[in-house]
Amino acid sequence: MGPSGSGKSTLLNLIAGLDRPTSGRIVVDGMEVAGSNEADLARFRRLRVGFVFQFFHLLNNLNVFDNVLIAAQLAGGPEATARVRVQQLLNELGVAAKGRQYPAKLSGGERQRVAIARALVNRPAVLLADEPTGALDSHTGEQVMKLLSGFNLRGQTVLLATHDIELARRYARRVINLRDGRLVGDAG
């Protein structure tokens, strides 16, 4: 948790291997992220992390089902199994009825549910969520947080970046405070 510019997004990007640190090491699930090449990082992202963005970042030219399925297809594995998993996640997140629709037709909350489904489809070791409620109204944001919390309660590690203290207090098991790129508190 931390205010704008504190380094929350940068930390998540570093953990996901989307950015490279200028110094130091990053180890995720036993893997040295900072020293890996681009191809290894891509495979790492497919299998070990899922990313949920503030602005959803769905692929506008794919429908809902394909937006989730494409992550599973990139990870490899049987197509039929992937399709079952996608359908199961869409059901679980309450957007199964929107499977044939395109992102442009969805509400913000629906888009974020689809983004969560996509992030979880490969059963990642850690789910990274960068201000997942930042572009949603409070009611919808609350729904999204409940969903993430539910997954967390069922064993999914979730690392969520937010500037909302109230949100952190209500849902987080551990809150780490950042300011100007430095760790200033860890309420473990």
Next chain:
Amino acid sequence: MKPVLKQALSGIRRHRLQTGVVFVIAALAITVGAMGGTLLVQTSSPYDRAFGELAGPHLLVTFDGRNVGRSAVAATAALPDVTASAGPWATAGIPFEIGSHKFGLGLLARDDPGGNLDRVQVVQGRWIGGLGEIVVTRSFAIGNHVSIGDRITSLGSGDKPVLTVVGEAVDIDPSTNRGWVSSGELQSLTPKEAQQGFEMAYRFRSAATRADIRADVKAIENTLPAGAVTAYASYFDFKDSYDFNNSLILTFLLAFAALALGAVAVIVANVVTGAVLASYREIGILKAIGFTPRQVVMVFVIQMLIPALAAAVVGIPLGALAAKPLLDAAADAMGLPPPSALAPGVDAVVLLAGLGIVAAAAALPAWRAGRLNAVTAITVGAAPSGRWSDSLHGRLGWWKLPRPVAVGVGDAFARPLRGALTAIAILVGVATLVFASGLYSAILKFNDLFTSANYQVTVSRLGGFSDAATLDLLQKQTATQLVVGERELELALPGQVDPVPARIVRGPSAQLGYRLADGRWFSGVDEAVVGVVLNPYKWHVGQTVDVVLEGRPIKLHITGTCYCFFSLTLDWSTLVAVTPSAEPTNYFVQLRPGANADAYVKSLFLAQPDFLAPQVVGSGSGFNIEGALDGLVTALAVILSAIAGLGVFNTLLLTTRERVRDIAILRTLGMTPAQVTAMVITSACVLGVVGSILGIPAGIVLYNYLVDAMARVANFTISSSSFAIAINPLQLGLVALGGILVALAGAVLPARWASRGPVASVLNIE
């Protein structure tokens, strides 16, 4: 206007790569345009152009110096129908040697190359400055490898004077073995027993038809003693000679120029349209801050016109430079003066057309975007349509393609208009190359068909040496295998003004091996073979035609059509039946296998240096048509490939820029750099395959259509079907593969950028 200009200039600064691509493509296109336009203008009607530049005469007459004097010849200038004249110039046929090579030259004593009629144009070196110097025809210099500064020895007189070649020149007379010396020189070079004469050039009041020309010759003959006029050649003869000798290279140049212009227009339009379509979002923003639709259009037109204008500054001189060697080669082939590669009218048209195409290609999509409301423009600019990908992705899923490949296939036509325009650019390039390589093969085949006759030496008999003596001399040569005598005559047609040129051959002419397009070779009296070209009356096999041979009406039965540059070829028995004393003037000699044609010609020179003019077949012109066409097809392939490749590069650059966010998302989901590259390359491959596959039939259709059209223009009686096999499947396959490779080459950089670009910074900006 200030904000419009400011916005346009800032657009250029911000989109430097895009501007660079527009500049390079426009420069290449304008180069091809200037080159094509210059070729189109400067090679069309070459004879008419040369006739004007050289003040060509209607008639050139040669007089026998033994039967008429200079003053009587000069007096013919005063005949009532003569409107202009030049000469008389003394003339003589002189044998020469350079090293071990002997040759004959028809020399004209002429001090001044200028004048108001029949001018001679020096194309290299200078005109004669005095005694001991000679200027030769350009075609003779090329064909005999004679250069300025070479010293040639006259064999006409005992003291064997030596002349220095000081210049190469052209005039309207297409015959090759000619030269000019100063008026004081000719006498000392001429053998005592040789025929001396005069040549004079005329223009007449009435010279519109061959009949008019014959009447003019008659008028000259009537004022002079019998036997004064030994020969004449009219501008019809010269024009005919140019027309069929040069139709091949000219049709190719003209077709190339027209096609290249069409191809570059399509490609430039594609690139500029693509660039503006990619800026919809920016257009929306401009409108949101208060730009009117007209101002929006102006911003993009100026943004595209500035690099196009810079391209024109580079492209027009480059085009002229590129056209120069081809113009020179074509002029050399025709023995005409090389036309200037600077054609201000053409350059102005190319400049205006180039800028016009760019402006229109920029204005149309900008106008369309300018009419949208700001929010819609921003939205349209942000995302490709979904419907397309819906059906496509469904089908690709069914094909079980790897996901990056499937996404790449969908991306190729994510913007259908842009994808289609890029595929069209490749299609046009492939079609043009199919056409060019087809025509190139056809021309070589055509050339091969027309030069198929199997004789190696021609011998012209000059006055003073009998047919019997000539035949005896030729038969005595051990290398001689076969001799066919030949005489050229004009056959009058009842009811027609213009006669038909005919060639009458004596001996086993069938063994000369002329290729037949149809029917059989003639076998006796009153039978004839008609040429596939110069067949103005469209005579065909089986037809019987009425003609007048040496004043007597006869009926000729057409037995075949041959690939030969003569309207009619008939057997000697037909002429003998009318004129029993007729003799050939030329002889075609087929040599025994392994005999050396040059050595044969030399031995004839030694045996009879004055009255026989032997020549190795094909040695008259040094112009290498295959070399010129090779160069042209290669240049065409390189330029069109570069333009098409840049077109693909531009499209993929726009697509990857536009999809930078999507690519970043895919990389976040675990797409490897290799998979991103595969995705972009797949898009290019799809465009290349579609363009190439459609380009091949389009090229064949174009080829058939244009070859038929050219055949009609050239009065050929053969159609493109005769040349259908000229395009072989391997060539087609290579051209198609080339189209795909060009598309892939255009994709390399965008693919690299897409796979290595930043991810986090793209996704964190919204």
